[in-house]
Amino acid sequence: MALVLYQFPISHFCEKVRWALDYKGLEYRTKNLLPGLHVKTIKKLAKDSSVPVIEHDGRIVQGAGKIISYLDEQFPDKKLTPVNPGERQAAQEWERYLDVEVGIHLRRYMYQVLLQHPSLVTGFFATGGPFWAKPFLRLVFPQLSKRMRHLMDINKASAAQSKKRMEAALKRIDDTLSKQRYLVGDRFSRADLTAGALLAPLFMPPQYGLRWPEQLPEPLRSEVAALDDQLKKVKEIYQKHR
Numbered sequence: 001m002a003l004v005l006y007q008f009p010i011s012h013f014c015e016k017v018r019w020a021l022d023y024k025g026l027e028y029r030t031k032n033l034l035p036g037l038h039v040k041t042i043k044k045l046a047k048d049s050s051v052p053v054i055e056h057d058g059r060i061v062q063g064a065g066k067i068i069s070y071l072d073e074q075f076p077d078k079k080l081t082p083v084n085p086g087e088r089q090a091a092q093e094w095e096r097y098l099d100v101e102v103g104i105h106l107r108r109y110m111y112q113v114l115l116q117h118p119s120l121v122t123g124f125f126a127t128g129g130p131f132w133a134k135p136f137l138r139l140v141f142p143q144l145s146k147r148m149r150h151l152m153d154i155n156k157a158s159a160a161q162s163k164k165r166m167e168a169a170l171k172r173i174d175d176t177l178s179k180q181r182y183l184v185g186d187r188f189s190r191a192d193l194t195a196g197a198l199l200a201p202l203f204m205p206p207q208y209g210l211r212w213p214e215q216l217p218e219p220l221r222s223e224v225a226a227l228d229d230q231l232k233k234v235k236e237i238y239q240k241h242r
Contacts, residue, residue, distance in 0.1 A: 003028035004055040006042060008035060009127040009209055013103060014052045016064040016197040018209070019242055020071055023193070024078050028054075032128035034137065036144055065095055068190050080190040091184045094191035101169035102198040105162035108152055110201060112159030113220045115145045120213060127210055163223070170199070170230050177233040188241050196238040202227065203235050207242045 003021065005028055007014035021028050033041055039049040046053055046062040053062045054070070061070045072081045082088045114121050118141045126133035137144070148154060173195050176183055183191040202224050204212040215221050 004031060005029070006031045006033060006038075006045070006053040006055070007051050008033060008038070008125070010124040011051060012107070012198045012201055013064045013099075015200055015208055016194060017052045017054065017067050019193055019197050020068050020080060020190075023080070023241065024071060024075050026071070026075060030128070034129055034133055035125055036140065036147070064194075065099065065190075068193075080188075080193060082185055082187075082189050084185070087185045087189070091189045091191040094183050095194045098169065098173075098191070098194045098198055101165050102195070105166040105169075106198060106201065108154050108162040109159050109166055110220065111148065111152065111154050112156065113217055115148065115154065117217050118145075120217070121145075124210060167227070170227060170234075173199075174230040174233060177237075182237070188237070192237050192241070196234055196242065199231065199234050200238060203231055203238075205235075205238055205242065207238075 003026060005017060007030055009032055042049045042053055045060050052064055054067050061067050068080055072079050082091050122134055122137040125137050182188055200208050
């Protein structure tokens with residue numbers, strides 16, 4: 001059975017899985033879901049309603065980290081998990097750290113601004129969806145936005161704190177990459193993939209698969225531009241391995 005990825009195209013956690021699948025050269029199909037309506041589909045497959053989820057040979061794996069581990073077990077070529085025990089532990093620790101400090105906090109920080117621009121967000125959410133996706137999302141956007149703010153604790157104060165934590169994580173990444181080529185050991189691993197995928201919305205690479213705006217709305221544009229130097233090494237890794 002072919003690999004099937006259930007995803008939101010905008011999700012940077014889903015980008016982790018897309019990148020892993022592409023890096024390994026695996027064939028897969030994507031099922032692009034609409035936020036809110038995705039719950040019914042995903043709850044039939046897995047315990048939680050979150051994406052990404054993959055389906056393979058009758059097996060369901062949920063969560064980007066678990067999916068990468070599964071792919072390394074089933075398709076061991078071009079392993080993303082280091083074989084050396086010490087490096088494996090270090091890579092997994094980096095990944096856990098980045099999932100929270102970048103993944104969750106960057107998402108909260110960016111959505112605080114993006115949710116104030118419904119046409120931009122509905123365009124992202126409708127990517128790869130049915131013809132009625134955009135008008136439907138425009139109709140339900142007030143309720144969807146309210147629900148997202150509640151579930152992700154998105155507000156002005158929490159976004160400001162998340163910005164600080166995301167910037168601290170970016171500094172830690174940049175400091176590490178100023179001393180060595182990769183976050184762990186001397187080769188590309190799931191740690192680097194996680195950093196690149198989760199930070200990608202800040203530098204809007206074409207490989208991500210979204211139709212990015214020419215510029216992010218303010219104040220994101222100015223604040224992200226100020227991080228350009230710190231993002232440089234992550235961008236280089238993304239361009240080389242994505």
